[in-house]
Amino acid sequence: MEFCDDCGSMMKTEGDVWVCGSCGAEKARSESAEKQAVTTQGQEESEIVDTSEVDPGDMGPTTRERCPECGNERAFYEMKQIRSADESETRFFTCTECEHKWREDDH
Structure with missing residues (x-):
C-alpha cells in the first residue's frame, strides 16, 4: 500500500507506477520495497477467546454497559x-450479576 506524498490519499498500482486516485500524482514502484511489505493475507482470525476459567475477582475494571441477558448496568470489560x-x-464484557459474556466489535 502506498500513500500520495501530495495529498495523502491511498494510491493504486497501474503497471510500473503508483497513481493517486484523488490528485493524479504518480510515483515509481519499487519491487524491493513491495517484497518487504507486510500484508494481512493468509493470517488467521481468532473468533473465540475463552474467559470461562477466569475468576470474577480477577476480571479487572468495570464499566457502565447494559447486559443483554438480565439488564444489569455494570459489566467487567x-x-x-x-x-x-x-x-x-x-471489547469483551462479563455481567457483574449473571456472568453472561458478550463481545463488541467496531465495524
Whole structure:
C-alpha cells in the first residue's frame, strides 16, 4: 500500500507506477520495497477467546454497559487484539450479576 506524498490519499498500482486516485500524482514502484511489505493475507482470525476459567475477582475494571441477558448496568470489560493489527481491538464484557459474556466489535 502506498500513500500520495501530495495529498495523502491511498494510491493504486497501474503497471510500473503508483497513481493517486484523488490528485493524479504518480510515483515509481519499487519491487524491493513491495517484497518487504507486510500484508494481512493468509493470517488467521481468532473468533473465540475463552474467559470461562477466569475468576470474577480477577476480571479487572468495570464499566457502565447494559447486559443483554438480565439488564444489569455494570459489566467487567477486557480489550483484546484478536484480528490483524490494523483493525481495532475487540471489547469483551462479563455481567457483574449473571456472568453472561458478550463481545463488541467496531465495524
